[in-house]
Amino acid sequence: MDHDDAAQPLKVAIEFARAEEAEALRRAYLLRSDGVEQVAFRRAVCEAVLQHAEVVRLQLALRHCTH
Secondary structure, eight states: OEEEEEEEEHHHHHHHHHHHHHEEEEEHHHOOOOOOHHHHHHHHHHHHHHHHHHHHHHHHHHHHHHH
């Protein structure tokens, strides 16, 4: 298995994680604009931060895999 074959699942996972991050950010923005309670908004922001951390983790794994 060469680097490209090994990297493909990570690339797909990164794409999925980015979509999840974008969706979490949209949810947080909608909650903020709807004027919901702060706890719900903060939870949504935390979810977006966690999704971003997953994107970064996968990107680092991809970098490690390809070097």
